[in-house]
Amino acid sequence: MSRRFARFLALCAALCAFACVVPHANAEPPAPHAAPASAAHQVLVMLRMPSPHFRPDGAYGGGYTNDGTRAARRRVARELAAAYGLRVIDNWPMPAIGIDCFVMEDTGTGPVDRLLDTLAHDPRVAWAQAIQEYRSLGGGDPLLPVQPAAQLWQLTTLHRASTGRGVTVAVVDSGVDANHPDLAGQVKLRRNFVDAYPDGPEAHGTAVAGIIAAREGNGQGIAGIAPDAKLLALRACWETAGPPARCNSFTLGKAINFALMNDAGVINMSLGGPRDRLLEALLDAALARGVTLVGAADPAQPDGGFPASHPGVIAVASDTQRAPPPGALRAPGTDVPTALPGARWGMVSGSSYAAAHVAGLAALILELRPGIAPARLRADLDGGARVFPAALASSPGQAGSIDACAAIARAAGTCVCLCPSTTTTASLPSPRPH
Structure with a gap:
């Protein structure tokens, strides 16, 4: 066993012990809310x-400022409600797709x-x-002590080339x-x-956010x-007493619209449910604006479920899933150490966390x-998918996982991890001139 891997296992054991045996004094997780009403x-x-003739200002927080037609739409909504025996509960303008919901x-x-x-x-x-209702796609045993992501993706080496500086990632999820x-x-x-x-x-x-952007080099x-x-x-x-988290068309629509109006470069959706016209329209608007969409593949659905199966969304399955949906990428999603509420850390598993990677x-x-x-x-991600040697491929689901080094090498146009001068087995792109 290499010294580096031994240190890695020791860190995992320490994190597990800290999270599960000696919790922080103020680390009691919040009690789950009761199941939502039907x-x-x-x-x-x-x-x-109406067709916009202006853009919301930088302080936009969900309202469509200076929209003089909003009162008229509310009046129409009240008329519709009266005509069809309905009661108006809430509304939210979504200028990204030109509708008021x-x-x-x-x-x-x-x-x-x-x-x-x-x-x-x-x-x-x-x-x-x-x-319609959606659920996050976590699962598995969060307390197993070994997490493979640092070894498979060589994070320290990747961060010499890129750390995500200047990029905004929208985490559409439960509270962070x-x-x-x-x-x-x-x-x-x-x-x-x-x-x-x-x-x-x-x-x-919190777990999804930690995997994406936890601080590096802060000593903990x-x-x-x-x-x-x-x-x-x-x-x-x-969060509820049932699935890890629950969402619906309206709450997700409001969040995705906000992400589009606030210049998100990536939108992560570690959740799944039925197809939905409102959400499809917002996802199409995001793709038209050049936003990268990442969705967790539901292992219970042959096509990965929605939104992972929506055209243009990058569907991600856990690396240990035996039969991922066609076209889905695989990423570390088993026994992943990450942040938990109340200054704690712990292990998580599921395609939710593979998508976060x-x-x-x-x-x-x-x-x-x-x-x-x-x-x-x-x-670039597809080009970075690799089939592991037989010794590694014998582990369930490992073959075809993303080779992050190859993906970043393609983006950087230069060698990042194993270079041709040090290995004869690496398949790397030819360096591009800067």
């Missing part, structure tokens, strides 16, 4: 916004499908849809603990888009994949190649 009788009604509740007992069909034929309505020792100063903006449940640091969002915890990237911590999900890797590429199109960035 949204079976709530619908989203989209009203068109209204949440309405059916006060009757009839089937929602019939109501949606009726609304769809009203000329005042752009479209109407049900509110921005005061965690490994995340202090890493969160550019934090916004809460969940009104029904108290805001606060939560486990899933871990190093993020892109430690100099800045995070938009957008709370669109809330790729979001961080995308930030490294974007520092090297600002403005690179999402399809080109995906090609």
Whole structure:
């Protein structure tokens, strides 16, 4: 066993012991919220916004400033509600796709499908849809002591080429603990888009954020994949006693719209659920703006589920998943040490955390190649997929995992890790002139 790997195992053991045996005095995790009320009788009604003749200013926080037509849309929404036996619950303008999204509740007992069909034929309505639920895709045993990411991706070496400086990554997830020792100063903006449940640091969002951008060289915890990237911590999900976190069409729509209006270069979505017209429109708008989208592949769905299966989204499966969806990339997602609320660290597993690795890797590429199109960035990642030697491939799911060194070498146009002068087995791109 190499001295470096021995130190790595010792660090993992120390982190596990710290997280599981001797927790911080103020490290009690927040109690999960009760399961959310059913949204079976709530619908989203989209009203068109006028073509913009201005842009929201830099302080935009969710309102469409100086929008003189908003009162008119609210009046139309009230008229629609009165006509169809509905009650307006909430609304949120989404100028990224030119619509104002209204949440309405059916006060009757009839089937929602019939109501949606009726609304769809009203000329005042752009479209109407049900509110759908999503869940984060964590899972597995978080306490196993060995984490392979540092070995497979050679983070220290990668960070000599890129650290994600100047790149903004939107974490659309549950609440992020921005005061965690490994995340202090890493969160550019934090916004809460969940009104029904108290805001606060939560486990899933904090773990995802830590993997992407935990501080490097601060003497504690871990190093993020892109430690100099800045995070938009957008709370669109809330933690419950059931799945690790729950979200819905409206909260996710608000968060993704905010990310687009605040110049996110990468949007990470470690969650999955049914297809949704509102979210599809926002994802298409993001891709049209050149934003890189990363989604966790649901291991229970043959196509990886939504949003991972949406065209243009980089779908990511855990490296130990035996049969990932077609086209999905594999990244470390098993026994990963990361930040947890209350100045703690612990081990996590699941495709949620594999996606976070790729979001961080995308930030490294974007520092090297600002403005690179999402399809080109995906090609760099695809070009960095490797099949391991038989000894490594015997471990379930390892073959085909991303070779981060090769991906960064392609983006940098030069050798990063193993160079032709030191190895005859590395497959690296020819250096490009700077």
